[in-house]
Structure formats: C-alpha cells, structure tokens
Amino acid sequence: xxxxxxxxxxxxxxxxxxxxxxxxxxxxxxxxxxxxxxxxxxxxxxxxxxxxxxxxxxxxxxxxxxxxxxxxxxxxxxxxxxxxxxxxxxxxxxxxxxxxxxxxxxxxxxxxxxxxxxxxxxxxxxxxxxxxxxxxxxxxxxxxxxxxxxxxxxxxxxxxxxxxxxxxxxxxxxxxxxxxxxxxxxxxxxxxxxxxxxxxxxxxxxxxxxxxxxxxxxxxxxxxxxxxxxxxxxxxxxxxxxxxxxxxxxxxxxxxxxxxxxxxxxxxxxxxxxxxxxxxxxxxxxxxxxxxxxxxxxxxxxxxxxxxxxxxxxxxxxxxxxxxxxxxxxxxxxxxxxxxxxxxxxxxxxxxxxxxxxxxxxxxxxxxxxxxxxxxxxxxxxxxxxxxxxxxxxxxxxxxxxxxxxxxxxxxxxxxxxxxxxxxxxx
Ligand SMILES: [Zn+2]
Ligand SMILES: [Zn+2]
Numbered sequence: 001x002x003x004x005x006x007x008x009x010x011x012x013x014x015x016x017x018x019x020x021x022x023x024x025x026x027x028x029x030x031x032x033x034x035x036x037x038x039x040x041x042x043x044x045x046x047x048x049x050x051x052x053x054x055x056x057x058x059x060x061x062x063x064x065x066x067x068x069x070x071x072x073x074x075x076x077x078x079x080x081x082x083x084x085x086x087x088x089x090x091x092x093x094x095x096x097x098x099x100x101x102x103x104x105x106x107x108x109x110x111x112x113x114x115x116x117x118x119x120x121x122x123x124x125x126x127x128x129x130x131x132x133x134x135x136x137x138x139x140x141x142x143x144x145x146x147x148x149x150x151x152x153x154x155x156x157x158x159x160x161x162x163x164x165x166x167x168x169x170x171x172x173x174x175x176x177x178x179x180x181x182x183x184x185x186x187x188x189x190x191x192x193x194x195x196x197x198x199x200x201x202x203x204x205x206x207x208x209x210x211x212x213x214x215x216x217x218x219x220x221x222x223x224x225x226x227x228x229x230x231x232x233x234x235x236x237x238x239x240x241x242x243x244x245x246x247x248x249x250x251x252x253x254x255x256x257x258x259x260x261x262x263x264x265x266x267x268x269x270x271x272x273x274x275x276x277x278x279x280x281x282x283x284x285x286x287x288x289x290x291x292x293x294x295x296x297x298x299x300x301x302x303x304x305x306x307x308x309x310x311x312x313x314x315x316x317x318x319x320x321x322x323x324x325x326x327x328x329x330x331x332x333x334x335x336x337x338x339x340x341x342x343x344x345x346x347x348x349x350x351x352x353x354x355x356x357x358x359x360x361x362x363x364x365x366x367x368x369x370x371x372x373x374x375x376x377x378x379x380x381x382x383x384x385x386x387x388x389x390x391x392x393x394x395x396x397x398x399x400x401x402x403x404x405x406x407x408x409x410x411x412x413x414x415x416x417x418x419x420x421x422x423x424x425x426x427x
Pocket of ligand 1: 112151362
C-alpha cells in the first residue's frame with residue numbers, strides 16, 4: 001500500500017529515473033574507453049585550429065566514429081570541417097544528436113575548452129551506441145554532428161540553413177565553464193559594420209570643401225549612446241572605430257565602425273534593435289553628408305533557448321554524478337553561441353560542466369585546465385551526463401513527447417544577411 005501511494009504521488013519521478021542497468025552499462029563502457037577518449041581530447045588540445053581550419057580535429061573525430069561503426073559523411077552544410085556520423089538500431093525510434101565543437105581561439109588555443117566538447121560528443125555517442133547494442137528493445141538513431149567555427153564563424157548558422165539539423169528530435173551538447181549549470185540561455189548577436197565615405201580636404205585651408213567621415217562615426221556612437229536609454233536592460237551594444245582617418249590636417253574621407261548588438265530575444269534583436277541602430281548610422285550620414293555602407297559580415301547568432309524538459313533531466317543526472325549545480329540564471333548569460341540557431345528549430349540542451357570553480361574562460365588559465373586533469377574529468381563526466389540523458393529519451397517516448405511539447409519554435413535565421421533588405425525579408 002505504501003509503495004502504491006508513493007508511486008501515485010510521484011509518477012513523473014518514476015518515469016524520469018535512469019534505469020540502474022542503463023547507468024551501469026554506460027559507466028562501464030565509458031571506463032573501458034576513457035583512455036582512448038582522453039587521447040582524442042589531448043590531441044585536439046595540443047593542436048589548436050581556429051574557425052573553419054579544424055581539419056585535424058574533424059578528421060580525428062570522424063575516424064574514431066567510423067572505426068566504431070558509424071556511417072560518416074564529412075563536409076556537410078558546405079563546410080569542409082563539418083561532419084555527420086550516424087548509427088541506427090531497430091525500427092523507428094527517435095533521432096538524438098550529440099553536437100561536437102572543436103575550434104580554438106586565436107593565440108589562446110583551447111581556452112574555451114572545445115576539445116572537451118568534442119570529447120563529450122564522441123564519448124556520449126560511443127557509450128550510448130554500446131547501450132543500444134546491449135539492449136535490443138531500444139531503437140532509434142544516434143547522430144553526431146561536427147560543427148566547426150563556433151568562435152566567431154557561426155558554423156552552425158550555415159548548417160541550420162543547409163538543413164543539417166532538420167531530421168533530429170533533439171540535439172545535446174555540454175560546454176565546460178566555471179560551474180555546473182543544467183541549462184542556460186544566451187543573448188542573440190548581430191555583428192554590423194558601417195563604412196562612411198566622405199571627401200578629403202585640407203582641414204585648415206579648405207575645410208568647407210571636405211565631408212568628414214569621422215564625424216559620421218562619432219555621431220553614430222553618440223546616437224547609439226542616447227538610444228541606450230530606450231533599450232531593454234538585457235540588451236548590449238558595443239562598438240569600436242576601426243578607421244577614423246590618418247592625420248589631423250586631412251579631413252577623413254573614410255571611417256569604419258564595427259558594432260555588436262545583443263539581446264535575449266532573437267525577434268526583438270532583428271525586428272527592433274537592428275533597425276534602430278541602423279537608423280543611428282543613417283542619421284549620422286545624413287547630418288554629415290556622407291554615404292554609409294551597411295553590412296552584416298558574419299552570421300547572426302540567435303538567442304539560445306534551452307529546452308526545459310531536457311534541463312530537468314540533466315539536472316537530475318548532474319546529481320547522479322555527485323556534481324552540485326548552481327541555481328539557474330534568471331537572465332540570459334550575456335555571451336552568445338551559434339547553438340542558439342539550432343535551438344530555434346529543434347529542442348536542444350547546452351548546460352555547463354564545471355572545469356574549475358569560477359574559471360575565467362577564454363584565458364590562458366582555461367587553456368591549461370582544458371588540457372589537464374580537470375578537463376579530463378569534465379570530458380568524461382560530460383559524456384556520461386549526455387549519454388544518461390540520451391538513454392532516457394531512447395527509452396521513453398513519453399519523455400521525448402514532453403520535450404517536443406515544451407519546444408517553442410523560433411526564427412530560422414539566415415546564415416548570412418548581406419544587406420538590410422534580406423533582414424527585412426526575414427522579419
Ligand atoms: Zn568561447
Ligand atoms: Zn565555447
């Protein structure tokens with residue numbers, strides 16, 4: 001009777017718990033391949049490759065997956081250093097993807113720990129495959145998507161556009177960081193450039209003949225500064241003047257500014273902020289008599305929306321591993337990731353696994369940690385966390401249905417917005 005009451009009073013908990021047998025199979029499989037996985041992590045770490053140059057890392061991961069029996073296709077979505085690996089089991093069932101990143105930062109190497117993300121995706125997929133082979137009752141497809149150029153290149157934006165994520169039921173990845181965090185949201189980001197063209201003239205002798213392009217940049221930054229009063233607290237706008245003229249006695253005929261605009265809702269970012277920032281530059285051009293050329297040189301990073309049901313599952317799995325999570329942030333983390341673009345079209349999870357408490361990512365310190373023992377622990381724990389979560393999804397169609405029900409479709413952001421007409425067509 002007591003058991004019955006407990007069961008009835010906590011049905012969600014019962015359906016979400018990882019089967020003990022699954023956990024022990026996943027744990028022992030991971031133990032058996034941990035040396036191999038850490039070798040992959042270290043080799044990627046030792047040979048940092050920046051955006052879209054990750055030939056060594058992509059090949060290493062693809063080879064390991066091919067050897068393990070996955071069907072691998074390299075160079076998907078028009079990106080040479082991307083790949084997709086797939087293993088199918090039985091009839092029907094869900095398609096669950098592990099997402100790998102493996103690009104490094106200029107000068108700093110793997111200070112964002114993407115060698116760990118790569119190893120988590122590889123390890124998660126390999127041990128889940130092992131579980132599926134052990135248990136013939138499980139069916140579905142395990143997919144690994146290799147996504148290059150996260151740091152500034154927006155690789156996933158191109159891959160979203162090419163449909164690389166369209167047949168997936170959910171995509172899982174974990175990022176190393178300063179704490180264990182079961183779910184995070186990030187700001188969407190648009191990078192813009194404004195190039196002003198004026199007319200050179202002797203600044204002292206014939207100032208009336210000149211059209212001052214530097215003034216247009218200064219006015220733009222001032223207008224953006226005033227606009228901040230009307231922006232939501234969560235928005236971020238930051239800019240630099242890259243070219244403001246050469247010498248004081250020549251009126252600058254060219255100036256060039258780069259602006260990043262960020263906001264937690266992609267729609268607000270594209271619909272509201274970008275047109276208003278653009279108008280700041282247009283107004284400055286009008287006031288100074290310059291011509292302004294506006295460009296969006298890199299893909300838009302959409303805001304990251306973590307699926308709340310996947311977040312709940314992974315929160316419980318962090319606890320199973322004895323990793324204490326910090327409370328969820330009430331506001332979006334003010335950085336950006338191209339996983340945001342994926343989160344607009346399918347359910348995703350992008351939690352944080354602690355590398356070292358409070359570590360400052362994108363630093364030499366983080367690079368060292370990512371290649372050391374705490375990076376190894378984060379990689380192996382991350383692989384287990386994702387594999388436990390994937391196993392739950394393969395085992396429970398009800399749970400996957402709940403994940404899908406909680407998914408709110410967003411904007412399919414184009415990979416490249418080359419002019420504002422494209423942007424207006426979108427919104
Ligand atoms: Zn980073
Ligand atoms: Zn990163």
